Amino acid sequence: MTASRQDVATLGSGWNKTLLNYAKAMQAMDNQPLQDRTSWKFLGAMHGFDPDLWRQERLIQAGAPIPSDLTNNTFGDQCQHGSWYFLSWHRAYLFAFESIVAAKVKELTGDDWALPYWNYLDSKNPKALYLPDAFVAKTLPDGTANPLCRYPRRPGITKLEPNGGFSLVAMEEDNFLIGNGKLGFGGGITDDFVHFDNMTGALESNPHNTVHRLVGGYMGDPYLAGLDPIFWLHHCNIDRLWEAWMNTPGKTMVHDPRWLDGPFDRQFIVPTPGDNAPGVTFTSKDTLKGGKYYRPYDDLVSGTGVKPGASAVARVNMGSPEKQIVQPIGANAAVVTVGAASVNTRIDLEPTATAKGVASMGATTAGSEVTRLYLALEQVRGSAPSPLLEVYLNLPAGADPAGHPECLAGSLTLFGLNAASKTDGHHKGNGLGYSLDITDLAQRLEAAGDFDPDHLRVTLVPGEQISDAAPITVERISVLKRSGVVVR
Ligand SMILES: [Cu+2]
Known part of the structure; x- marks a missing residue:
């Protein structure tokens, strides 16, 4: 080697x-x-x-x-x-x-x-x-x-x-x-x-x-x-x-x-x-580099999304991780079970914190507050090994999610859901947790007048490996606000 x-x-x-x-x-x-x-x-x-x-x-x-x-x-x-x-x-x-x-x-x-x-x-x-x-x-x-x-x-x-x-x-x-x-x-x-x-x-x-x-x-x-x-x-x-x-x-x-x-x-x-x-x-x-399990690669640029000697993308630097604050600004009320059909759930948001967060999502001026919003899905459980769950925000009432890709917050592959949901052994049965960055989607919804700081409507759409016979449950869905200060 x-x-x-x-x-x-x-x-x-x-x-x-x-x-x-x-x-x-x-x-x-x-x-x-x-x-x-x-x-x-x-x-x-x-x-x-x-x-x-x-x-x-x-x-x-x-x-x-x-x-x-x-x-x-x-x-x-x-x-x-x-x-x-x-x-x-x-x-x-x-x-x-x-x-x-x-x-x-x-x-x-x-x-x-x-x-x-x-x-x-x-x-x-x-x-x-x-x-x-x-x-x-x-x-x-x-x-x-x-x-x-x-x-x-x-x-x-x-x-x-x-x-x-x-x-x-x-x-x-x-x-x-x-x-x-x-x-x-x-x-x-x-x-x-x-x-x-x-x-x-x-x-x-x-x-x-x-x-x-x-x-x-x-x-x-x-x-x-x-x-x-x-x-x-x-x-x-x-x-x-x-x-x-x-x-x-x-x-x-x-x-x-x-x-x-x-x-x-x-x-x-x-x-x-x-x-x-x-x-x-x-x-x-x-x-890590210098450690016994470190191995070099021929190329760290192609297909990695990063450019040599430059930041990966033009995302605003939010300052040191210790100084950033992540806080929940709302959650849904009850466990959600998803089988063969899509399920809607409502997240009641703290309106003042949400409005402030939404207003500073696009901040780029050094020293000003900048925020990002995330949807957190906690303690997701089920029996299948790698189900697909699609998450939409603020779909028009009664709309078919497939007709509204602009409302898609993300597609989650729940890899290892079977293992994470087993209550025996060292897996603890706590299920899996995920976060989806919804900043860009929230900005688009806001620009279109479709973002209400009082609440967010979330639609969970089952993909492969989710059915009435093999449903999944999501213990809690919340919105997290991440705040930092723009560093240039
Ligand atoms: Cu793997």
Whole structure:
């Protein structure tokens, strides 16, 4: 593993050497027993592991023993979502995976190998949304079955079919976290190991969750996602987006010791090449530049939404995260259940605070107050692995949401809803939490005379995986006002 990580689109079409070697290594690793910590399935089970589901999927034979290190709170079932550990945990997980695959490639072919990334939002590449050819080819060049498409995806998928809001808008956020973790790029605060916690960071929500759902199949379920070889190229791109973000002027990464050194109740651990080596524990700080899990990329510009040496976009700098204030200015009254039909709910707003917030949304003069508005969905629960929920604001009464894209606040992929809603084990059953930046939409509504500072009408529209038989519940929907002072 010597070369830097490269865009898979630059490696050549079809069976280029990197992907052919990946397929060879995967084939060999997928034949290793689950007990082996460098086996394909063990590495997948580190992300999420559910013995019943795995038996049902015939990933383990009925009656076969389950390795204890997958169920004893060490290696198994570790993935971190909905918290500020999302990016750092997945970075070390990628590093461990890449080291193990590279060692296997070396053993089989003598070649060096580095994990490539799938640059799906590269606007300069007309094929960016397509899965690389090698992931959909039926056979390897020698005519044998292609292991890179061994595990199920959305039927017939060859490319990501984006809908409402698959984008790099997360890269516009300037702060890893603000308002005690209520909002931000990187996820909510926790001191503890929590598989799925309450606040999904902007990058995790989109494009990360969105790509999981769009690929579908195993990728759409955290208990199975790590088994699809495309998972690793997807996460490599998410990791690169984080790195690009950290390297952009004006962005503030977190320096909180709880993030740097946590979690404190259970240690993260990854395996290393070599049969059942003891594994290495790590904390978030090991994943930053200079740390043992840091890896460079060939390019932090293309498909990242950032320009070299300049701020990502022309979003107004709201000042240091410690000085910004995030406060609720209204919430709905009761739990909302969404089945097959759309559901409306009303948020009563504090009119003075709202009017003031709306008036200063567009502020650009240095020293003046500037605000952004967010819709927060808290404790979302349900049984499906990655349902789609669309959120509209102030739809005309009785209107069909599909006819009013201008009222769409965002599309949420509730990736891991199944895991986050389980009440047993370490998931706590708290469900998932999301925020949607509604600043631009609120400004448009205000300009059109459709924004009443007394209340906001919210319409939740069920997408795939939400039905009367598999409804979702949203404990609370609130509007958050984020205030800062324009810095130039
Ligand atoms: Cu993921």
